Amino acid sequence: MDRPNRTQVPPLRPAVRIKIISVGEPAVGKSCLIKRYCEQRFVSKYVATIGVDYGVKPIKIRGTEVRVNFWDLAGGEEYAEIRNEFYKDAQGGILVFDVNSRQSFEALGFWRKEATALGAGGAQFVLCGNKSDVGKRVVSADEGQKFAALHGLPYFETTAKDGDNVTEMFHALFARVVEKIDL
Template structure:
């Protein structure tokens, strides 16, 4: 009679990650690049909230990442505000070629807190570094992020530069927080 060792049960987590930032900064393109390894150059504005899911192995733990892609236009606040609660992580995105999108990032933090997103792990992302029309320096954005206790990563949805690093570091940090609970 032989006995086979039963497979070990792996830990599983489901985490909620949201995207925040002004319309047109590239939130949807970043998510598409991360999830599908694609870049869509034709701009189509998100209406309300879009949703995606990506399974990832983080250090031997099965993590199901629920990604909520928020429309950045003010007219969608009434829809967005229903999805902030229970968010565990966020990408806070601005366009390095557009100073106004950088100046608005504090507004996004305040909105998220007002509608119930507390104790989120946030990664600040300076997107569109491939365009070379920079209005916000890496040093300025890095300093702002450090002052807030966020990590800062620069990305290009078009080339894929920095995208996996941004998402995987955020997801790993959220998964580590789960392990500690």
């Protein structure tokens, strides 16, 4: 008895995953930026991240299905031991400061060093000056640009509340990551 001619089904390609981390001082809006991008919403009540928060968003990059794994790292000093376990194998990250907080801007060097020392040295980063809508600005766009240029980072000013530049920032980050991993 003849068997029917079956078409060969190609094996399923495993989903491409990229690991993205968020780093910066507490209350600069790291979680809000991720929530704005992933869920298109803003939560106005501040709730500090305890340790690490995690989320996944499927997207398409260059025609390939990609699952972006977001690791939102708490900025509080009391979470350093927990946070330090999650830098390893990060392929990209957002380095965030609040344009209304000089201290959060001045801490950027610390966050770069910590990320590099603890396993994210090869990750692609973007610099994000968040809360540009608040109006109590103490860090100029020029200062943000200079820091970014010094460290070879693209610079974005965002507002998680209104969503301004959030999608553009993440897409620029994903493009940098994809360029490095060559999808």
